[in-house]
Amino acid sequence: MKPIPKVSIIMATYNRSEYILESIQSIQYQTFKDWECIIIDDGGTDNTQQILEPVLKQDSRFQYFMRTPNYQKGLPGSRNYGLDLAKGDYIIFFDDDDIAHPQNLELCVLELSNNDISFCRYIRDIFRGDFIYNYDYSKEYTFFYIDSQDINKILRNELQFNSCAVMWTKECYSNHRYTEHLKYAEEWEVYARILTSVNRGISINKTLYYGRKHSVSITGDFGNKNLSSLASYTDAIQLVIANLKNKKMLSNEIIRYFIQVSLEYKEYSLFGRIINTLDLPKYEELKWRLFYAHLPLRLYFYGIWKRVKNNIH
Template sequence: MPKVSIIMATYNRSEYILESIQSILAQTYQDWECIIIDDGGTDNTLEILSPVLKHDIRFQYLVRTPNYQKGLPGSRNYGLDVAKGDYIIFFDDDDIAHPQNLELCVFELSDKQLSFCRYIRDVFRGDFVYNFDYSKEYTSFYIDSSDINKVLRNELQFNSCAVMWTKECYINHRYTEHLKYAEEWEVYARIITSVNKGISINKTLYYGRKHNVSITGDFGNRNLNSLSSYTDAIQLVIANLKNKKMLSSEIIRYFIQVSLQYKKFNLFERIINTLDLPKRQELKWRLFYAHLPLRLYFYVIWKKIKK
């Protein structure tokens, strides 16, 4: 049985996927399987991958079945259901993994008290420069459920493809398949508040390719489907924390502030309905929301004066 299951969803990325696969073949740690899930692409991805698939049985190429919704979450869930490894990691079909990625994560997770290993993800445009730092000296720190505020605010970012998880993390958790943006953020919030702790190492082990055709780009360009997905994810995160009795006033305040930007999606009322508070507490948050634009206005003025 492989120690690590690499899950790679792909969709019409024949231009880049082979370079991503080569970065997996270049790993210093070799006890892995790579499950490639095609989300119904129409290009020549399979043709390009055929020589690799024939010569290395560690690779599986599967087409997403109708049992899973079209999209990244559904494809990854299919991969999770097929995976056999003790550890789970997600790679994208256009990125580059550092050769020590698997080796260092597996080493850290040999501590059985840890459920995940987070690392640094850098970005690049154009051709990738293959100039890796092979040092094994780095600092680290632990992360547990008490850090969830930082995670939700992205003060402690959990980037896509920048975490290795133990298989236990995904026994009771799957991606929410109707989400087309923030699906990782939502499932990571569930996992982090369900496990003991993880470790974050200060070493770059992954390189994300930046280009215009991406889900993140859609969100930055205010694509309505991505914005709607984000509001759905917020509601799910709040419901999860409420059920676990981990929903602090700080988190509620933060998401109500965020809801000002999403009036089109009725986010504030959805938050209030999810909270299901006693009338007095509900009134408190309604008053907070009503006065929020004025408070933010004076806060901006105060910041300018302070400068």
């Protein structure tokens, strides 16, 4: 019987034959060896499978699957399939075009093993072009703890939870899966659910992951105002608000933040959807409708005040 691995690495892939082998090699170079890597192909049409065949034959820790029709096409469905196959005590997601620091798994497992915590967050840097292999192998770093009280900072991206920059205990995903119709902000949405449901986590100030920046990416689509990504973001906001409301963790501070965001998404009726999700008494609903109505004027005068203040200094 095959031993149960300590860590399950889930890698969704789609037409990344140009980069995936380098990503796979960064997993093979991990100083921590007790892992499985579940590769889920989202229906790509390139030669990814042929490129991976030698690795799959030589290293049984790698497993390759085609996404089945039971999961929607896209990153969320592929990752959910990986989660359903995962056997490890800890879960981590790597992308098919990025590079993991050799100590990534080692240091995260060390933190999760020695503390009563549910996740280990670390720093993710980005690179363009060829990756420069010049790692910092120091095991000395500062850290801080994160719990559900930090949810407002996380939702406003003041405390970022970047893609592939967290290792989770398997319990974090025991009752949570990615929302499969989301094509953008799917991680942000599921992280909000998990972080308001589990114990505290730790954040270590060490770069353990390197994300490759190129034009063919979901993040690039959002920056270029891809309509499906924009619509997905508004859907994710509505789901996040519903989750916080159900858990009685929705503050006026975060309501104000999302209502301000909704000004940029009028074509998606985001403000109306927020109000419907809140399901407030009439007087509170009126308060937020008045806030929304006066918000453009308030932001205009705030902008003037800020420019004047900067000029004085």
